[in-house]
Amino acid sequence: MSIKVLVSVDFLDNQAKNSSLDLISFAFKQNWSVIALCLGANKESLETVKKAGAEKIFFHTKKNSNPQILTEFLSSLIKEQKPNLVLASSLQHNLEVFPRVAFRLKKPFLSDSLNVKKTETKWLVKKSLFAGKCQAIVELNLEDSPVILMRPHQVESYETHNVTESAIVEQLNWYFEEKDNYKLSQIKQNQLNQRPDLTEAQIIISGGRGMQGPENFKLLEELANCLGSHAAIGASRAVTDAGWCPHSMQVGQTGKTVSPQLYIACGISGAIQHLAGMSSSRTIVSINKDPSAPLFQKSHYGLVGDLFEIIPCLIKELNQKTAELS
């Protein structure tokens, strides 16, 4: 049986997000045929979607923000295309729309999933529970055609594939009629935060109470700058509760669950609620003056010492390396 997967692709500034391309490439490598749904895209931006492995692309230059309206259109497309699986990234906009779609089509729904596998008769979805303290395998019949939202960075990073036949591209002629009861009145871009979102960042530098005050987060900013545009800044709850950083920066069970390639914890003790949100990071580095801090037991590299001495040295070292290269 050939498997058809519909991947809903997220766009930011007319570019497909890597997390979406990862999903297309992942499905392509399983020999599933991929239908990509691209809303808020222009024609040029579809190239990367094709190369990631999409066989068919539906696109629209607009995307409506009202989940109630989008549900209408997405449901009818899914009904018509009959994919065996719908995939998208576990991001806020998708988390508003896809449960509605699943409900309307009476299809099972799971989000924040870590992996999807197919057997002869089943879908096996790996879920993280209690913010990573436990993992479970969820079984679904193949013919249930579930809607699964995946946590970014869980499947391999996308590759461009040699797609032999060029993808079929179809522009959707959906007309989004606004409703009176829902009005998006304003979007304020946050100028300060030019960094990637925590859930998508490849490198996260997190500060805890050991940072001693909001003014010292400059130090982490500086370190992040040396590490390039993929680095984001996170914080422990001690920090967000004290108001040193906004809550959107909190990592942990009541903050964000993250799994970057590299997580550098500065002055964080390693409470269970913090660990729950970050222990699936690929490589963890802890800097703490207390050698018995519990986070060391979850870290790949541990540096015992004063972060106010170590971080400036890291910055110096990284700057030197870049200077040598140029």
Next chain:
Amino acid sequence: MKIVVCIKQVPDTGTRIHLKGNENIDESSIEWIINPYDEFALEEALRIKEKKQNSEVVVLSMGPSRVEKALRTALAMGADRALLIETAEKISDPLLISQALGKVIKEEKTSDLILTGKAGIDENNSAIGAMLAEQLNLAHVGFVRKLTETEEGKWLCERQMEAGSTEQITLSLPALITAEKGLNEPRYPSLPNIMKAKQKELKKINFSSLNIPKDLTSLKFTSYQIPNTNIEPYMISGSPEEQAKELIRLLKENSCL
């Protein structure tokens, strides 16, 4: 104004999870609490009630009998009455849960506002709010961290998106809203209110009496595993300069940078 708040009982964030074999979670040592995000939803409902005369706050939950405790806490915080959809065992399929909750909400006379948390800290699906909104044919806004009534009697929802931008959405009621941390600071129930809560109405509804087809989907949690996150840390010693140099070298060597 009538507000329905959907709450879930979840393990305390400090609880260590143990398994019984690999097919069940051992619930015997779990300390149960109201899902923190649902608590924000409840607190917001109570604040609206305090401002508006003739308001009623109904809390609704679903699960085995242990969930009664969470509802009593909600009553002690100030909810007027509670509804519990009692199930024999734990049900984890969002489609089933939302159908049951939706059915009970429909049986209640018209509700103006449905509030719930943005997600349960246990399964983190963020499914129930949106699914309920679909079932009840309501507009909904998720992840709200600030809610204000406008002069025209509409509701301004503010939320922060992943990329750091802030969105403002104006909703007309009836509608459904899910709460994000930051919306408010939930109150602790006072002793007199804990006593009073014992007299408040808590109605139990048997899940099977709702006639929700249980085989709607095949979704089943089949095996559990506690990931081993204990690592033998590699401690880098020396002066701060030496530590920094060695760390960068190791990270480069392991292509982390």
